[in-house]
Amino acid sequence: MSKTRDYKYVPLPKSFYEVTPVQLARKLIGTLLIRIIDNKPLVARIVEVEAYGGRDDPASHAYRGMTGRNKVMFNSGGCSYVYFTYGMHYCFNVVAGKGKQAGAVLIRAAEPLEGIDQMKKHRNKEKLHDLLSGPAKLCQAFLIDKSLNGITLDKPPLLITKESIRKSAPEIITTPRIGIKAGLNKKWRFIDAESTFLSARRSPDI
DNA sequence: TGTGTGATAGTCT
C-alpha cells in the first residue's frame, strides 16, 4: 500500500530554530513530529517540552562546556540531539539557536496521531496514554536512538512540521522542569493546557 | 488510585 498521506512533509525553515531555547520551546508546542520507517509515517503532536540553555543553565548538559556527548547542542538550530540515560533510555532534543550558542529543547510528550499500531508494537503497550507520555517512551515508540543523533529535522527519517489543521493556537502553560535538581527556579517547561497526553502524573499547579 | 523503590550503562572527573 503506497497511498500518500495527507500530511505534507513541509519542513520548518531553519530560521524557525534559530531562536533561544525558550522561544523555540513555546513554538514547538502543537507542531507535528514525523518519523518515517519503511516509507510509513509515525506522526504525533508535540504537547510537552522543556527548554535547556547553555553555560548559564545548570540543568543543561552544556553547562560545563562542550564534551563528546553534548557537542551537537553547540550546532546551529534545527538538528536533533539524542542522548542515552539511565542505562536503558534515550531522550530526544531539538537543538535551538544559531552560531555557537548552545541550547536545546527536550521533547517530553506527544499525542499519537498516525501509525498508532506501530507505536503500540514498539512499546508493547495497548493504552494510548502509555505510548508517548514521557521522553524515553517517546523515543521507544518512534525508534529513536543514537543513530539519529545530530541529523537535521527537515527530511526523513525524522522531521518536524506545522500542524496543517488548527482551529486556534493552543493554550500554553509554563511550569518548572522535571527530573532535574538544578535550575528549578526557571519555569522552562511548556505544556499544552488542553492535552491529556502529558508526562506529568499530577496536573500542574499554576 | 497514588506513591515508592529498584534496575542500568555511558559519560565525565
Place this chain on the structure above:
DNA sequence: GACTATCACACAT
C-alpha cells in the same frame, strides 16, 4: 570510580 536521569512494577489504602 561516581554520577546521572526515567520507566515499570509492587504495594498499600
